[in-house]
Amino acid sequence: QESGELVVADALKACAAEADGLTVTTRVEQSTGAEFLIEASKDADLLVVGRRGHGGFLALVMGSLAQQVAAHAHCPVVVVGPA
Numbered sequence: 155q156e157s158g159e160l161v162v163a164d165a166l167k168a169c170a171a172e173a174d175g176l177t178v179t180t181r182v183e184q185s186t187g188a189e190f191l192i193e194a195s196k197d198a199d200l201l202v203v204g205r206r207g208h209g210g211f212l213a214l215v216m217g218s219l220a221q222q223v224a225a226h227a228h229c230p231v232v233v234v235g236p237a
Contacts, residue, residue: 155182155184158182158184159182162180162182166178166180181194187219187222188219188222188223188226191203191219191223191227192222192223192226192227192228195223195227195228195229195231196228196229198228198229199230200229200230200231200232201223201227201229201230201231201232202231202232202234203219203220203223203224203231203232203233203234204220204233204234204235205217205219205220205233205234205235205236220233
């Protein structure tokens with residue numbers, strides 16, 4: 155939990171200038187599936203998920219969790235790959 159919160163804090167610092175005027179809400183959760191993110195998307199304007207892309211051709215584009223979330227979310231989804 156603490157490690158995840160540090161990663162989120164660092165990411166917010168890195169994009170603070172571009173996020174000026176936006177309301178950004180973050181939450182670190184431990185979950186094994188996409189259900190939590192899909193449920194959370196009901197109250198969101200935008201959902202941003204990362205991808206690791208392990209295994210298979212589709213993983214070159216996005217991972218299975220990102221694919222599930224993008225297909226079933228209740229708001230727009232941005233899938234961010236490794237830098």
